[in-house]
Amino acid sequence: MQWLRQLGRSGLSFFERLGRGHLFFFSIIAGLPSLLPRGRLLLQQLFAVGVLSLLIILVAGLFVGMVLGLQGYNTLVDFGAEESLGVMVALSLVRELGPVVTALLFAGRAGSALTAEIGLMKATEQLSGMEMMAVDPIKRVIAPRFLAGVLSMPLLAAIFSAIGVMGGFFVGVGLLGVDDGAFWSQIQNRVDFYDDIVNGVIKSIAFGIVVTWVAVFEGYDAVPTSEGVSRATTRTVVHASLAVLGLDFVLTALMFD
Amino acid sequence: MFQNKNIEILVGIFVAAGLGALFVLAMKVSNLSTFSDDGGYPVIARFENIGGLKVRAPVTMSGVRIGRVEEIGFDNEIFEAVVTLTINENYKLPKDSNASIFTSGLLGEQYVALEAGGDLNNMQPNDQFVITQSALVLEKMIGQFLFKAAEGGAEE
Helix, strand or coil, X not given: CHHHHHHHXXXXXXXXXXXXXXHHHHHHHHHHHHHCCCHHHHHHHHHHHHHHHHHHHHHHHHHHHHHHHHHHHHHHHHHCCHHHHHHHHHHHHHHHHHHHHHHHHHHHHHHHHHHHHHHHHHHCCHHHHHHHXXXXXXXHHHHHHHHHHHHHHHHHHHHHHHHHHHHHHHHHHHHCCCCHHHHHHXXXXXXXXXXXXXXXHHHHHHHHHHHHHHHHHHHHCCXXXXXXXXXXXXXXXXXXXXXXXXXXXXXXXXXXX | CHHHHHXXXXXXXXXXXXXXXXXXXXXXXXXXXXXXXXXXXEEEEEECXXXXXXXXXXXXXXXXXXXXXXXXXXXXXXXXXXXXXXXXCCCCXXXXXEEEEEECCCCCCEEEXXXXXXXXXXXXXXXXXXXXXCCCCHHHHHHHHHHHHHHHHHHC
């Protein structure tokens, strides 16, 4: 009996949290228009969320592309199809790895920082202080962070993919001796702008929304103690990463049939 | 103030780099630059068997890409595949040209190869190819080969 009651309680609290998260999402959306006259808030967050994530994205993109080049070459050379190396690198980056790996890194780099920052604001009662001064913390604190995350993700994913293709080019053409012209012409033949690149951008926007939403919600909903903030930060990384991977499967199934 | 200015510049660089990367992907990686010339006229080729031909597959003449496969349909009255090709406006085809489906490389994609005929008149939009050659189906070829080998063996 006790066990059943425990189960029911955890189920209820799960759905309660889920509902709170969605209501929170709608109130962020409602708070977005108030950002229009306050571009400076958005600018600061774009710096914190986007610019500071740039380095890890650049390095990760370069190495993922280079590894793809190496691994792809070793497999393709058995079939005498090493000219297709560019297609393999470009398609896997633009369709999958660009958006997904960027979103995972973004959750770890920017999402955890957002959660910790907002959670600490809550723990030190800065958010309640704002409410006391009749400043809506959702409009003042959450909305600019959310919008900055949503705007940064597609840009970061595009940078990741572009750098990754360069890395694959560097390894394939520079080190392993794949023909330069064949590398690019095969890519241009097989990668479609609307089917591949635009879908990749749509994916990265969806991931940006999910990751940033999870991050700001976990921060806003954190238990206002130092332990609660640390737990919320962990949950952000875990939940956002899992959500990205699950959503990626759904989006891939819908886009590339 | 100096701090703010720095942030503005860095955000500007970030946004410019992101859009630049997207532009590079669009121009250098995708087919957007090669497919900007969407203008063309349709011609129709009927095949007994199109094998693995796909929409958007290239249409070539002497190995040069002059168009692409626009649509693949099926005529339920004479049981043939109806393939609509879009040929770039710059290229004129003699009326008695023929169309064949070939495979590029051993495992490559299938494409439509056109061969010019000798007619002085050019094909008009929605004209049909008179002579077409279907895709080779590997199983059929192997079957024929085995059949012939068996026949040869019986004669000896």
